[in-house]
Amino acid sequence: MPETMTLPPIGALAEQAQRVTIHPSERALRGHVRLPGSKSITNRALLIAALSRGTSRICGALRSDDTQHMITALRAFGVSISEGDDLKISPPAQWTASGAPLFLGNAGTAMRFLAAAAVLTNGPVKLDGDRHMRKRPIGPLVSALQAAGVAIEAPTGCPPCTVIGSGRFAGGGLRISGALSSQYISALMMIAPLAERPTTLHIAEPRIDASGYLDVTISVMRAFGAKITRRDAQTIGITNSGYRATRLKVEADASAATYFWAAEALTGGQLDLGIAQSEQPDVMARAIMRRFPELPDHINGAQMQDAVPALAVLSAFSNGDVHFTGISNLRHKECDRLQVLHEGLNRMQPGLATLTGNDLIVHGRPTLGRDALDCEIDPHLDHRMAMSFALAGLRCPGVSILAPGCVNKTFPSYWKRLEDLGVILSFA
Numbered sequence: 329m330p331e332t333m334t335l336p337p338i339g340a341l342a343e344q345a346q347r348v349t350i351h352p353s354e355r356a357l358r359g360h361v362r363l364p365g366s367k368s369i370t371n372r373a374l375l376i377a378a379l380s381r382g383t384s385r386i387c388g389a390l391r392s393d394d395t396q397h398m399i400t401a402l403r404a405f406g407v408s409i410s411e412g413d414d415l416k417i418s419p420p421a422q423w424t425a426s427g428a429p430l431f432l433g434n435a436g437t438a439m440r441f442l443a444a445a446a447v448l449t450n451g452p453v454k455l456d457g458d459r460h461m462r463k464r465p466i467g468p469l470v471s472a473l474q475a476a477g478v479a480i481e482a483p484t485g486c487p488p489c490t491v492i493g494s495g496r497f498a499g500g501g502l503r504i505s506g507a508l509s510s511q512y513i514s515a516l517m518m519i520a521p522l523a524e525r526p527t528t529l530h531i532a533e534p535r536i537d538a539s540g541y542l543d544v545t546i547s548v549m550r551a552f553g554a555k556i557t558r559r560d561a562q563t564i565g566i567t568n569s570g571y572r573a574t575r576l577k578v579e580a581d582a583s584a585a586t587y588f589w590a591a592e593a594l595t596g597g598q599l600d601l602g603i604a605q606s607e608q609p610d611v612m613a614r615a616i617m618r619r620f621p622e623l624p625d626h627i628n629g630a631q632m633q634d635a636v637p638a639l640a641v642l643s644a645f646s647n648g649d650v651h652f653t654g655i656s657n658l659r660h661k662e663c664d665r666l667q668v669l670h671e672g673l674n675r676m677q678p679g680l681a682t683l684t685g686n687d688l689i690v691h692g693r694p695t696l697g698r699d700a701l702d703c704e705i706d707p708h709l710d711h712r713m714a715m716s717f718a719l720a721g722l723r724c725p726g727v728s729i730l731a732p733g734c735v736n737k738t739f740p741s742y743w744k745r746l747e748d749l750g751v752i753l754s755f756a
């Protein structure tokens with residue numbers, strides 16, 4: 329190749345490629361990894377900024393498919409958003425409904441948060457997503473909004489859903505089930521400061537999965553001046569004091585960090601990720617991963633669900649069986665993650681994982697790197713499946729991942745970050 333010819337950037341290679349093959353790392357991975365901003369914080373901050381008085385600025389925001397869907401939808405409501413190094417958000421006096429359906433891909437946060445916020449527009453809004461999103465339940469949120477007087481329908485119990493915005497939200501006492509997703513509760517929490525009266529949210533279950541995301545919601549709401557109190561595990565009180573614009577710095581994404589904590593463990597390396605303490609639920613995975621290869625024989629994934637795929641792949645190389653419980657909601661994520669994890673692990677080596685109801689048991693084999701079969705993993709276009717199974721390739725020769733561009737949902741620079749650490753990838 330002539331010296332002047334430059335290779336296309338790796339992001340473009342990954343997007344166009346049908347597969348990526350990961351070559352085992354000969355050495356321990358060391359160095360600094362620049363992580364993207366938190367998806368959960370970015371999409372909350374975008375929505376709340378769009379509901380605030382004044383112009384807000386968000387620094388360190390995640391730029392990915394999920395946040396782009398949120399930005400595009402907010403613009404359709406009349407919100408002005410400029411995308412420089414920082415995001416600058418200026419809401420209109422009143423959100424407007426353009427009439428055109430809003431396509432939100434497979435972005436759960438955008439779908440659930442906007443289904444609730446669309447009530448604040450002045451007309452009909454149809455929210456739709458891709459074929460995966462059309463299988464992800466939204467019924468409990470729809471029922472809670474209907475009980476609050478909102479005209480909203482999702483005939484299949486999943487998107488598409490149609491909201492007839494009245495420009496107002498009554499607030500008051502609301503009951504919501506968070507059994508299938510904590511995002512339903514976050515969605516109601518975030519519109520409550522704009523209600524006509526104070527809101528008390530009653531969560532139907534005494535304990536829900538992913539409840540740490542409610543604390544993330546509270547923190548972002550407070551940064552925009554909301555008055556909100558988590559009275560107990562099932563009760564949240566929110567004053568109708570509105571939001572005021574602010575400047576918010578988004579912290580690094582803890583779910584993105586899990587892949588690099590696992591990569592450290594698998595290669596015996598040490599990485600500086602610039603993420604220490606955080607409210608984000610997936611930071612809990614770090615302490616567990618540090619114990620590798622002696623992982624606990626039981627991991628309850630209920631409160632760190634997005635870390636489970638990376639933990640499951642890491643477990644395949646551990647010294648024993650790891651029994652994952654509390655993970656039934658993984659069936660309603662970007663794909664049926666329990667099914668796809670089970671399928672992918674057994675493709676790496678038959679018998680590596682067992683699925684018993686909604687529990688996954690990974691039968692760790694410390695020698696796996698040496699005796700694994702060449703395998704092609706179909707992540708079913710799920711970013712976390714792609715990023716997690718790629719980790720197996722750090723130890724096993726011949727691991728390839730189909731449609732690697734699916735990482736764009738939350739981590740477009742994932743492959744580049746691995747290459748920056750010296751991992752050799754072949755895109756085809």
Ligand SMILES: O=C(O)C1=C[C@@H](OP(=O)(O)O)[C@@H](O)[C@H](O)C1
Binds near residue numbers: 367
């Ligand atoms: O509120 C959030 O930002 C999220 C909550 C979790 O989903 P569920 O509440 O649907 O379990 C998590 O899996 C998702 O990636 C982000």
Ligand SMILES: C=C(OP(=O)(O)O)C(=O)O
Binds near residue numbers: 434435437438661738
């Ligand atoms: C479940 C996820 O995303 P969401 O629900 O926001 O689509 C995820 O990122 O793993």
